[in-house]
Amino acid sequence: MSSGVGAFGGTSQCYRHWLGFTQCRLAAPNPTLCLLEQADYMECLTRDKLKRRVAAKLVEAKRLADEAKNPSAGGAAHGGH
Numbered sequence: 745m746s747s748g749v750g751a752f753g754g755t756s757q758c759y760r761h762w763l764g765f766t767q768c769r770l771a772a773p774n775p776t777l778c779l780l781e782q783a784d785y786m787e788c789l790t791r792d793k794l795k796r797r798v799a800a801k802l803v804e805a806k807r808l809a810d811e812a813k814n815p816s817a818g819g820a821a822h823g824g825h
Contacts, residue, residue: 758788 748759765785768778787793 758785761785761788 748755748762750756761781761784765778765781768781769775772778
């Protein structure tokens with residue numbers, strides 16, 4: 745459970761997501777109605793989606809850099825003209 749207090753005082757960055765999730769769970773007749781709130785809270789804690797997006801961007805940047813170094817290989821792999 746989240747205390748709401750950040751490491752250096754003040755409100756923690758995920759506390760508002762925790763509040764939203766717990767308020768939904770208290771009000772919802774079925775816990776599955778709170779899956780979006782739970783997902784938001786878990787993303788705030790773990791940043792998994794953000795990490796995957798950054799990794800994909802790094803892979804794409806490397807691919808573009810490799811194509812720039814060797815344009816004939818990159819064009820042929822993608823049906824170059």
